[in-house]
Amino acid sequence: SLPVTTAPSPPAGQEFTGTYRCLSFSPALGAFTDKGCSFSSASATHVTCACTHATYYVAERSYSPVAAPPVEYSTPTVALAVESDAVGGDGASHVGYAFIRMTSSSGGEVAYSTDGSVPSCASGETLASGTSLTLTASAEVQAVACPDGQAVASVSVSVQEGSHVDVTVSLESDLPASELGAPLRAAIGAVLGIDERRIVVLAASRRRAALTVSLRVLARDASEAADLKVRVAGAMEGLQAALGSAAT
Incomplete structure (x- = not known):
């Protein structure tokens, strides 16, 4: 001993x-x-x-x-925020359009569906965390944080039929058409004084340096659409200048 x-x-x-x-x-x-x-x-x-x-x-x-402490893993979650001009008391009924801001706790991409099905990070539609999905019709939105894709968030959004104004603009740019969506929407939104999420890029075609872009500006009703049409026509020169600046 x-x-x-x-x-x-x-x-x-x-x-x-x-x-x-x-x-x-x-x-x-x-x-x-x-x-x-x-x-x-x-x-x-x-x-x-x-x-x-x-x-x-x-x-x-x-x-x-010394044993290493266990690694704690927290499943990423998604927060869905419905934004726009609510007309219902529950904040889920909208006219013309609605925006769903999708935020992942991990800061990664968010996979989503609008038909109530469970979305897939591998094959579904995705958005960057913090960005918004624009809806023009009622939808059952489901979303998951990627790449985990486990915790599902959902929200039902009622969107009543609205109106819109279609606009075609031309500009010169060497950038790929796929990279022009965000700056074009921001430039048009600034010129018209509206939320850029109300602007949808429908199509873009190129002929050498000349780029023709078809856009849709969402409106709540025919009256607002008529007002937007007048504003677009009056601001076309400034719109072209803003688009040219955004495309460089």
Whole structure:
């Protein structure tokens, strides 16, 4: 039985296992060895070893690597915020259009569907977190955060039929047509003084540097559409300039 002395600090990244390694001195080796000795028990004050021969004994504390803390994984979630001009008391009924802002807790992409089906991150429609989906008809929106795709968020949105104004503009740009959607919508929204999410790019065609873009500006009703049509016609010069600036 050996007395327990003050414990030294364990090696870096190691922790005391609560057991000891019993060693005896071998004159032939001139060193301590664990041959012929084994650990039996330990208390707060003494360590008991079982040895087959009489000599000098020591007991070394046994250490093992510190276990890494478990990795906590939180399933990403999606928040759906319905935005627009609510006419119903529940905030879910809209005229002409509605916007669904999709935000992922992980900051990644959001996969969505508008027919009530569970969306797929691998094959479904996706939006960047924090951006909005524009609806022009009632929909049952389902969304999941990618790439996990587990926690499903859903919201039912009622959109009453509205109106719109179709606009065709031409500009010169070397940018691919697929990259012009966001800057064009922002430029037109600024010129007309409306939310850019009300502007939908229908089609774009190119002939050398000349780009023709077909757009749809959403309106609540025919009266607002008529007003927008007049404003578009009056602002066409400024609109062309804004579009040219946005496309460079």
